[in-house]
Amino acid sequence: MALTSSQVRYLRGMAHPLKPVLQLGGRGVTPALLRELDAALDRHELVKVRLTGADRAARAELLDALLAGSGADLVQRIGHTASMFRRNAEEPKLALPR
Secondary structure, three states: OOOOHHHHHHHHHHHOOOOOOEEOOOOOOOHHHHHHHHHHHHHHOEEEEEOOOOOHHHHHHHHHHHHHHHOOEEEEEEOOEEEEEOOOOOOOOOOOOO
16 A cells, blocks of 8 residues: 555654664564564554664665565654554554545
8 A cells, every 4th residue: 555645744743752663683684573563563553663784775775675574664764763654454543644
C-alpha cells in the first residue's frame, strides 16, 4: 500500500514522540531481527528503528533490507533513526486520513 503525502505527514507527526523499538547492531539484518520487527509492526503499526553504521550509504542499505524484509513503508528517515508503517490487516490500530 503506497502512502499518500497527507498520510505520511500524519504518520510523521505521530512518530515524533515515539522511542525506537529496535536497534540495528553490528550483525546487520538477521532473520531474528526481521521477526522482531514483524512482531512490533503487527502490534503497533508505526515503529521507530535506530540504525547503526559508519556512513550514510551503509545505513541506507540496512534500511532498504529492513523495508524489503518487513513489507513496511518508510515514513521518515532522519540521521540514524527511521520510522516505518505497516497496516495490520486483521486489526487496524491507526486511522489514516485520505
